[in-house]
Structure formats: C-alpha cells, structure tokens
Amino acid sequence: MIENLWLIGIGTGSPLHVTGEGMQALRDAAVILVPTKGAGKDDLAALRHAIVTASGTYAKVIAFEYPVRDPSLPYIERVTAWHDEIALRWQHALKDAIVGGPVALLVWGDPSLYDSTMRIAERLDPLPKIRIVPGITAIQALTAAHAIPLNTLGGPVQITTGRQLRAQGWPSRAETVVVMLDSECSFRTLDPEGLLIWWGAFLGMEEQVLFHGPLAEAADQIEAIRQTARAEHGWIMDTYLLRRT
Incomplete structure (x- = not known):
C-alpha cells in the first residue's frame, strides 16, 4: 500500500x-x-x-x-x-x-x-x-535554448497539442502558440504566411537539436531533422513555439 x-x-x-x-x-x-x-x-x-x-x-x-x-x-x-x-x-x-x-x-x-x-x-x-x-517544463527548456521570451509584450499565449492543432487550427486571439505531444508535424496543417517557428527536440540533453525560422521555409527542414533524429535514437520528444509576425 x-x-x-x-x-x-x-x-x-x-x-x-x-x-x-x-x-x-x-x-x-x-x-x-x-x-x-x-x-x-x-x-x-x-x-x-x-x-x-x-x-x-x-x-x-x-x-x-x-x-x-x-x-x-x-x-x-x-x-x-x-x-x-x-x-x-x-x-x-x-x-x-x-x-x-x-x-x-x-x-x-x-x-x-x-x-x-x-x-x-x-x-x-x-x-x-x-x-x-x-x-x-519543456516550454521553459525550449524558450531558454532559443533565448526567446515565451510571450510578446502583454500578448496572449495558447498551449495546445498537435492533435488539437490539426483539429481546430490556429487558436483564436493567440499571438503565440506552443505545441506539445505532436508526432505528426501538425504545423504543416497551418497557413504558414506570417508565422515563425522555434522547434527543439531532446531539450536539455546532450542530443539537443534546435531549428527556427519562417514556417514556410523551416517546415521541410524541421520534418527532415525530426525523421533523422528519431531514426538515430529510436524515439523523440520535441516541442515548438509558433508566433505571428
């Protein structure tokens, strides 16, 4: 007991x-x-x-x-x-x-x-x-690794999952969206126009890998990096932050 x-x-x-x-x-x-x-x-x-x-x-x-x-x-x-x-x-x-x-x-x-x-x-x-x-948290580790603030000045932040992002799209009124538990690169379901992404995997570990940039340019590269890292390690835990410019 x-x-x-x-x-x-x-x-x-x-x-x-x-x-x-x-x-x-x-x-x-x-x-x-x-x-x-x-x-x-x-x-x-x-x-x-x-x-x-x-x-x-x-x-x-x-x-x-x-x-x-x-x-x-x-x-x-x-x-x-x-x-x-x-x-x-x-x-x-x-x-x-x-x-x-x-x-x-x-x-x-x-x-x-x-x-x-x-x-x-x-x-x-x-x-x-x-x-x-x-x-x-993974969010703290992500923002620290990229040396960025979680929120814009006084701006709202939405924390969600890949599953919800695919089903609901961009949360209304959010300037910043943090996505967790996403095994399917759900950022691909969004219109990338005007969106920036900061992505990280194995946060805090020696294997940590990071990437950021305009979503339209970064999506393919992040997906490729993710696939390579998962194949190499047999597993992956990653998260990312999206922000409207």
Whole structure:
C-alpha cells in the first residue's frame, strides 16, 4: 500500500534541471519507482538512474515496465485503459516491497503540464497523500535554448497539442502558440504566411537539436531533422513555439 506518493519533476533531460527540493525529496524517499520503456529507450531509464545516483539517496529503486497503448481503441478509451494499466503496474511492482516511507516517481518535465501522472495516481486504492515537486517544463527548456521570451509584450499565449492543432487550427486571439505531444508535424496543417517557428527536440540533453525560422521555409527542414533524429535514437520528444509576425 502506498501511503505517501511524491511526484518529482526532473526537467527535460539535464540532471541539473532537478531542483534542490527535488533532490532532497529523492534523499527522503523510501522507494523510487523507475519505468522502463522497452528497446531503444534505455537512455530514458538511464537518465533517471543517473539523477537518483546524483541525489545520494538510500531509497530502494524498483523498476516497472511501461505498458503500450492499444492503437485499435478510440483515443480517449485508449488513454484511459493505458492509465488504468500503469496504476496496476505501480501496485504490482510494490506488492512484495516493504515500504516504510514515501514512494517517489521521477516525472519528465513537470507533473502539472501535459503529464498524466497525477491522474494515474488518483486511480490508486486507497488514495495516497500526494506531494508534487515542480520541475522545468519543456516550454521553459525550449524558450531558454532559443533565448526567446515565451510571450510578446502583454500578448496572449495558447498551449495546445498537435492533435488539437490539426483539429481546430490556429487558436483564436493567440499571438503565440506552443505545441506539445505532436508526432505528426501538425504545423504543416497551418497557413504558414506570417508565422515563425522555434522547434527543439531532446531539450536539455546532450542530443539537443534546435531549428527556427519562417514556417514556410523551416517546415521541410524541421520534418527532415525530426525523421533523422528519431531514426538515430529510436524515439523523440520535441516541442515548438509558433508566433505571428
């Protein structure tokens, strides 16, 4: 049984993204759950283990295998079933462990932004006491890497997903749009006239790659860079910012 669950944001790839509060939480945890995501993604688990080691914690580290989404199901049903299975795997991983204190999970980026770890935690029965330790978001890492502000002077910002951008188009009244969780280069569905793009992948990692420019000129190059990087690493996490000139 998990009485206290700590969700610790670890940033987007650099161990230096973890805050002092996050490092202290790792040292104070009794158990740390670390997901493995299958062949080709070992570096994600390795990064988590490196952060755990750097913290100097004496917590017991327990690995669990991440389930795969069922592509045959409709989107909401697919994600709901996936979250249900993840919660079950947390509990299964801990069933034989002696948990004498908080259980910690290292969350990529920040637990509050386009991450479902909190929603998964709500499936646990009994419901544990949940603590959130914030982390560096992909948006912060992107704007810092490109040395740009997130917003124009007093201008509105819309954060959305590739799926929503394809379905809804450019959000009304937004001057700046940040797009996350986009595996299909959804910026191609927009009229590129008057749009600038700042794109980044593997943000915060040694493999970080960046590109920016007018969308009309940059779209082909970003898509090519993305395909090459994904083939090389077996996976990719990227995000981008679009702004009207």
